[in-house]
Amino acid sequence: MSSADTLVRPPVTRRAPSTRLLRSELRLLFGRRRNQILLVVLALVPVLVGVAIRVSTGDAEPGEGPPFLDRVSGNGLFLAFTGLATVLPFFLPLTVGVVSGDAVAGEAQAGTLRYLLTVPVARARVLAVKYGALVAFALAASFLVAAVGLVVGWALFPTGDVTLLSGTTVSPGAAVWRTALVALYVAASLAGLAALGLAVSTFTEVPVGAMATTVVLAITSQILDAIPQLSWLHPWLFTHQWLAFADLLRDPVPTGAIVDGLVLQAGWIAVALAIAWSRFTTRDITS
């Protein structure tokens, strides 16, 4: 008998890591009526834009209205990009702001936070699960808009080979693949905002305050980004490369702005999550 067989093991009470809490969080997030309505409103945007173009007589001039608006009547698949470009400045930040601002503050206000923490769930794990669910929500929101855009565009307009912004022509299948990449990039852009919202959410027991603050952050960042005199600040703004997804519609893809945007998001996520962690792990839960 080897010595390993006689080794006395301490009692293991903790089981293997489990995704049960994350799945529970996703059910909570996607099952909530308010969040479902937010997603429906988002999905309506490409429908609205598509119908508006379809029923209008005059073609849009290039540069008029939301990006790529003039291309939609030529190829319906562009409606996915137009839809995303339309919701990106306001509707998507609003949705992500509401959901992320509510993440911790909502549970604090309802009092469910104290029961979650006494289960016990480690506070860092609460944050990780909350953030994971928020990223999933951002992914769902951007893919939903892209998918509805593709379907409505395909139904209302001629489709076929897609002429990219660089003039190259790709097959519809390749265009759908690029649409998925664009949706991924948009979700990554929102991941930074979601982290900021989560951080704000750890500072208050008033979810509405956290939601409003997060949305205001997104809008302020975009306003600052539009002021040329502040160009030194622009590379640091988390919204700065949000529209760089258009580069994914060129061939070959110029990766500079895309990579910049992803690095920028990673930096903001790291900072925001660090703030959230330092606040939440030391905070007195008195609600």
Add this chain to the structure above:
Amino acid sequence: MTAAVETAHPVGTPPRTDAAVRTTGLTKRFRSGQVAVDDLGLLVPRGSVMGFLGPNGSGKTTTIRMLLGLVTPTSGQVELLGEPIPQASARVLPRVGALVEGPAFHPYLSGRANLVRLDAADLTVDRRTSTARIDAALDRVGLGAAATKRFRTYSLGMKQRLGLASALLRPRELFVLDEPTNGLDPQGTREVRTLVRELAAEGCTVLVSSHLLAEIEQICDRVTVMRAGRVVAAGTLQELALLARPSVVVETPDLDRAVAVLRRLGASSATPDDDRLRVRAELPDVAVEDVTRALVRADVAVRGIGRSGRSLEELFVDLTGEGFDVVG
């Protein structure tokens, strides 16, 4: 090779101490400067049912929050089941069922779905037994029929029951129940009392907070009384009853002889009333019948004899102040 000896005692298990809850010098000063808990020493022996009594705002809930690691003490230590909190929270808290400052659940989820969420959060339970444990907890608090209704439609009493069900999701060693009968009707109150007795009979330790003495008197064997963040009295109910200083009143025409007998029995004071018909003596340790026997043997004519004294409730009011002056 596989015939390894599995019966050896587990290594790394800290020695069991006799205290389920022990705090030393526990103090919480909030950033506002308010001292909610001040140098609190709380001891709950294993297996006891401890009443945690005090008027609203006396620091009971803040203490409970510190016990459970929700609030960080400004100074002092907390030990739960022999291990330090918050350091050992992950190991200890699964063995503690808690109800903190009223039930709180997601309003748009059903009662059952709320329990599923809490069970999903627990890394130390067996998920395969989840359904059975949740059903058992719901049945035990009488919520089985309303389990699928949304929490927001629950009455206050049903919400309280769901809170208790969440504490019963798994076997526990210690229950910390903050005002568990709040909002319950008399029937529900009685059920909670029965539940606490059952838990105690199973060997669990229970710490029940309340601002109502009657409540505590019926289910607890020990009491800690708090006022303005400090412990003003602690002990068994009997010990507390002694604090209430019961006295014996003897109605007799033989006043002087009666006083002499009472003094001999150990009365610290034995004074005749103004109308010289009765004598009142503080004799906490002597039963009335023994006093009667001694008086009769001494040939004192006894017209009447009885106990009089402050009730526990009066003592409680004396200890904690009248109800409405919340100490800030």
